[in-house]
Amino acid sequence: MIVRVQGLEKAHGARQVLRGIDAQVARCETIAVVGPSGAGKSTFLRCLNGLVSFDAGSVEIAGLSLMPRTPPDAPALRPLRARVGMVFQSFHLFPHLTALQNVSLAPLHVKHEPREAAEERARALLRRVGLGDRCAARPLQLSGGQQQRVAIARALAMEPEVLLLDEPTSALDPEMRGEVLSVLRDLAGTTTMLVVTHEMWFAQNVASRIWVFDEGRLIEDGPPSEVTENPRTDRARAFFRAVK
Amino acid sequence: MAMVALPLALLVAASGLARVRAQGEIRWAGDLQGGEPYVFRDPRDPSKLVGFEVELVRALAGKLGLGERFVQNDWSNLVPSLERGDFDLIVNGLEDTPALRGRILLSRPYFNFAEQLVVRRGSTLRSLDALRGHRVGTLASSLAHQILRGRPGIEIVLYGGQEEPYRDLELHRTDAVLLDSIIATRYGLSKPDLELADADVARGSYVIGLRKGDDDLRDAVDSALAALDAQGELHRIYARWHLPELPAPAPRADEPPPATFDLQQVALFVKGAGVTLAISLLAMALAVPLGLSLALGRMYGSGPVRLCAHGYIELFRGTPVLLQLYILYYGIAPLVHLPALAAAILGLGMNYGAYEAEVQRAALQAIPVAQSEAAAALGLSRGQALRLVLLPQALRTALPAMTNDLIALLKDSSLVSVITVVELTKQMTITAVDVRSWALPGALCAAMYFAMSYPLARLAARLEARLEAAGEEPVVAPAT
Numbered sequence: 001m002i003v004r005v006q007g008l009e010k011a012h013g014a015r016q017v018l019r020g021i022d023a024q025v026a027r028c029e030t031i032a033v034v035g036p037s038g039a040g041k042s043t044f045l046r047c048l049n050g051l052v053s054f055d056a057g058s059v060e061i062a063g064l065s066l067m068p069r070t071p072p073d074a075p076a077l078r079p080l081r082a083r084v085g086m087v088f089q090s091f092h093l094f095p096h097l098t099a100l101q102n103v104s105l106a107p108l109h110v111k112h113e114p115r116e117a118a119e120e121r122a123r124a125l126l127r128r129v130g131l132g133d134r135c136a137a138r139p140l141q142l143s144g145g146q147q148q149r150v151a152i153a154r155a156l157a158m159e160p161e162v163l164l165l166d167e168p169t170s171a172l173d174p175e176m177r178g179e180v181l182s183v184l185r186d187l188a189g190t191t192t193m194l195v196v197t198h199e200m201w202f203a204q205n206v207a208s209r210i211w212v213f214d215e216g217r218l219i220e221d222g223p224p225s226e227v228t229e230n231p232r233t234d235r236a237r238a239f240f241r242a243v244k
Numbered sequence: 245m246a247m248v249a250l251p252l253a254l255l256v257a258a259s260g261l262a263r264v265r266a267q268g269e270i271r272w273a274g275d276l277q278g279g280e281p282y283v284f285r286d287p288r289d290p291s292k293l294v295g296f297e298v299e300l301v302r303a304l305a306g307k308l309g310l311g312e313r314f315v316q317n318d319w320s321n322l323v324p325s326l327e328r329g330d331f332d333l334i335v336n337g338l339e340d341t342p343a344l345r346g347r348i349l350l351s352r353p354y355f356n357f358a359e360q361l362v363v364r365r366g367s368t369l370r371s372l373d374a375l376r377g378h379r380v381g382t383l384a385s386s387l388a389h390q391i392l393r394g395r396p397g398i399e400i401v402l403y404g405g406q407e408e409p410y411r412d413l414e415l416h417r418t419d420a421v422l423l424d425s426i427i428a429t430r431y432g433l434s435k436p437d438l439e440l441a442d443a444d445v446a447r448g449s450y451v452i453g454l455r456k457g458d459d460d461l462r463d464a465v466d467s468a469l470a471a472l473d474a475q476g477e478l479h480r481i482y483a484r485w486h487l488p489e490l491p492a493p494a495p496r497a498d499e500p501p502p503a504t505f506d507l508q509q510v511a512l513f514v515k516g517a518g519v520t521l522a523i524s525l526l527a528m529a530l531a532v533p534l535g536l537s538l539a540l541g542r543m544y545g546s547g548p549v550r551l552c553a554h555g556y557i558e559l560f561r562g563t564p565v566l567l568q569l570y571i572l573y574y575g576i577a578p579l580v581h582l583p584a585l586a587a588a589i590l591g592l593g594m595n596y597g598a599y600e601a602e603v604q605r606a607a608l609q610a611i612p613v614a615q616s617e618a619a620a621a622l623g624l625s626r627g628q629a630l631r632l633v634l635l636p637q638a639l640r641t642a643l644p645a646m647t648n649d650l651i652a653l654l655k656d657s658s659l660v661s662v663i664t665v666v667e668l669t670k671q672m673t674i675t676a677v678d679v680r681s682w683a684l685p686g687a688l689c690a691a692m693y694f695a696m697s698y699p700l701a702r703l704a705a706r707l708e709a710r711l712e713a714a715g716e717e718p719v720v721a722p723a724t
Contacts, residue, residue, distance in 0.1 A: 075625065078625060081623035085621075086621040092614045092618035094615065096636045
C-alpha cells in the first residue's frame with residue numbers, strides 16, 4: 001500500500017472537518033474523491049502532504065509517515081513533498097517564470113539535478129502535456145487549461161510516487177476541461193493519483209475506485225460502477241442523484 | 245491718472261525712517277541659535293532675551309525715540325529675509341565684507357574683532373602657512389571662510405553652528421579653527437585641550453544690515469551709534485559682557501573682489517552634485533539590503549528578532565533623520581570616530597532602511613499565500629521559496645516605491661551639510677552668498693537635482709517595462 005490513512009481527524013476551530021478517516025491506496029491506482037462541498041475532501045487531500053496539519057490519526061505515504069500537528073513549514077516534510085506531487089485548483093504557477101522554468105525549478109533546487117538534464121526533461125514533460133511549443137511562455141500568456149497542464153508537468157517533474165489533484169478542472173471553462181482530463185487519463189494506470197473532482201464522467205470512466213466523502217466521513221469506497229449504481233448509504237445515493 | 249500716481253508717489257517717497265516711525269518700533273532680526281553672548285534666552289527666565297546686541301539695540305532705539313521688537317530668523321537667511329521686508333535691521337554679528345556691502349546697506353561698525361586661530365594644545369601647526377594641506381574648520385560664509393579661501397592648499401571644513409567646529413577640533417577631525425575672537429573665547433578657548441595659536445590673523449567688524457533704499461534710516465542709525473560711542477555707552481555694554489575691544493581694522497589692500505558666477509563656480513557645483521549622487525546611491529545600496537533583512541526579520545523571525553526589527557523600524561521612522569545624523573557624527577564620536585562622509589552614508593542608509601523595510605514587507609505580503617503553498621508542495625525550503633519564488637515577485641511590486649524613495653533620498657541628502665559634508669545644496673548657499681545672488685545658483689542647483697532625478701526615474705521606468713516585457717514570449721525561430 002502506497003497510502004495508508006488511519007483514524008484521521010481534523011478540526012477548524014470548533015468545526016470538526018474530518019471525523020476519523022481510514023483508507024488505503026495501492027500503487028498505480030486512481031482514486032476519484034467525490035462528495036458534496038464542505039464534506040472535507042480538499043482538507044483530506046492537503047493532510048496527505050502536510051499542507052494542513054491534522055489533530056489525530058496517522059498517515060503513511062510513499063514510505064514516509066506523517067505525525068499529527070506537524071506544522072506545514074516543518075523542514076521534516078521536505079522529503080515527503082519531494083515524493084508526493086500536488087496540483088491545485090487555481091494552478092498556482094509562478095508568474096515570474098516561464099513554463100519551462102516552472103517545471104524545472106524543483107528538480108534543479110530540490111533534487112539538485114544538472115541544469116541541462118532538468119531542462120531536457122521539463123521540455124519532454126511539456127511535450128507530453130501537449131505544450132512542447134510553449135516552453136518560453138509565462139503563465140499569464142497561457143489559457144487556464146494550458147496553465148493547469150503546465151502545473152501537472154511541474155508536479156510530474158519531481159517523479160512523484162503519489163500525485164494529489166485538488167479539483168484540477170473546477171476553475172476551467174468547459175472546453176478546457178477536456179484537455180486537462182485527457183492528460184490525466186493518459187497518466188492513469190501508471191501513476192498513483194488521488195483526484196478530488198466533480199467530474200462524474202471522469203470518476204466513472206477513468207478512476208479505479210471512487211471514494212465518497214460526507215460530513216467528514218468516508219462513506220463509500222469501491223469500484224466506480226458499484227459505488228455509483230448501488231451505493232450502500234442513503235446519503236451517497238442522494239449525492240449521486242443530485243449530480244446526475 | 246492722478247488717483248493712481250498719488251499712492252505710488254507716496255510709496256516711493258516712504259523712506260525707511262518714516263516707515264519705522266509709523267510703526268513706532270524697530271523690527272530687528274537675529275538667530276537665537278547663535279547663542280551667548282549675542283542674543284539668546286535668559287537661562288533664568290526663558291521669556292526674556294539677553295545679550296550684548298539686545299542692549300545695543302535698546303540703546304539705539306532709545307536714541308531714536310522708538311520701541312524695538314526682535315524677530316527670530318535663521319542666520320544663513322538673514323539677508324534674503326531682510327530684502328523680503330520681514331524686518332528693518334539685522335543685528336547679529338553680521339560681518340562687514342565686500343560681498344555684503346554690494347548687496348545691502350551697512351551701518352558704521354559697532355564692534356571690532358580679531359580672527360583667531362585655535363589649535364589643539366601642543367600642536368605644531370600654529371599658523372595658516374603651516375596649515376597648508378590640513379583641515380581647518382570655520383563657519384560657512386563668514387569673514388574667516390573668505391580668508392581661508394584666499395589660502396590655497398588649506399582644506400576648509402564648514403559648520404553651521406559655533407560649538408561644533410571646536411568639538412571636531414578636539415576629536416582630531418580638523419587641525420585648527422579660524423573664527424572671530426568672541427566665538428573663539430566663548431566656545432573654543434573654554435575647552436581645556438585647545439589653545440590660541442594666532443590671536444590676530446585679521447581684523448573685522450560687526451555692522452548693522454539695512455535694506456537698500458533705507459538710506460535715511462541708515463544715516464539715523466549711524467548718528468545714533470556715533471552718539472552712543474561718544475557717550476561711552478557702547479564701551480559700557482561691551483565691558484558688562486567682557487568683550488575685548490580692538491581698534492578698527494585697517495582697510496585691507498588685498499581685499500578680494502566679489503566673486504562672479506563663472507566656470508569655476510560651475511565646477512564646484514558639479515563636484516557638489518557628484519557628492520550628492522554618491523552619497524544617495526551608496527546610502528540606498530545600504531538601505532535596500534538592510535530593509536530587506538528587517539522586513540524578513542519582522543515577518544519570519546523568532547519573537548525577539550521580530551521585536552528588534554519592529555523596534556528599529558519605528559525608532560528610525562519616528563525620529564528626524566537630522567537628529568540621527570547629529571548623533572552618528574557628534575553623539576557617538578567619543579566611541580566611534582566616523583569620517584563625515586561615512587557618517588552621512590551610514591545615517592541616511594540606516595534611516596532609509598526603515599522605510600525600505602516597510603516597502604519590502606508590503607510587497608511580500610501582497611503575494612498570494614498560494615505561492616508559498618505551491619513552493620512548499622514542491623519540496624522547496626522556506627529559504628528557497630523566498631529566494632526563488634517570493635522575492636523576485638516582491639521586487640517587481642516594490643520597484644516603483646523604491647524609485648520614489650531613491651529620488652526622495654537624493655534631495656534629503658542635502659541634510660548631511662550639518663555634519664560638514666559639502667554637497668549640492670550647501671554649495672549653492674555658499675556660492676549664493678559669494679556672488680550676492682540666489683537666482684542663478686538656485687536655478688543651476690535645481691537643474692542639477694532634476695538632471696539627476698529624472699534619469700533615475702526614467703531608468704526605473706525602463707526597468708519596470710523590462711520586467712513586464714519579460715512576461716511576453718520571446719520570438720523563437722521555428723525549428724527546421
